[in-house]
Amino acid sequence: MTRKIISTDAAPTAIGPYSQAVQIGDTVYLSGQIPLDPKTMTLIEGDMxxxxxxxxxxxxxVAAAVGGSLDQVAKFTVYLTDLSHFPLVNEIMAEYLKDPYPARAAIGVAELPKGAQVEMDAVLVLDA
Structure with missing residues (x-):
């Protein structure tokens, strides 16, 4: 299968040697995103x-750049520096997603790039 690199100015550029997403067939692997403003490449101001x-x-x-949406995500991984924010993640994700919900893992970590408090990555299936 052919590998296609996905890139968009509507999301932050990679802050290391990786792509925003990689598509192989109908599956798209979205790299982790932290709360960076895509225009300034700085962490946004504001609460969790x-x-x-x-x-x-x-x-x-990033999903839109490949012609997809979060409705086609098969799996999310959520990384939090403070797991007490997990209920808030659930509340907000419920606004962005609809039932049936994708699979998901949530992991507590010591720290994230640029001092972020949350990061998420996803696997999207375009024909889903």
Whole structure:
């Protein structure tokens, strides 16, 4: 199968040697997104609610760049520096997604790039 690199200006550029997403067949692997403003490449100001929404908006932009949407995500992985924010993640994800929901894992981590408090990556299936 052919590998296609996905890139969009509507989401932050990679901050290392990786792509925003890679498509192989109908499967798209979306790299982790932190709450970076795609225009300034700095962490957004605001509370955890705003940070989670920025991450999901960034993932939405990358999914759209390949002609997809978050509705086609098969699996999310959520990384949090403080697992007490997990209920808020659930609340906000429920606004961005609809039933049936994708699979998901949530992992507590010591730290994330650029001092972010949340990061998410996803696997999207275009024909889903």
């Amino acid at each position: 609610d705003a940070q989670i929404r920025r991450v999901l908006d960034n993932l939405t932009a």
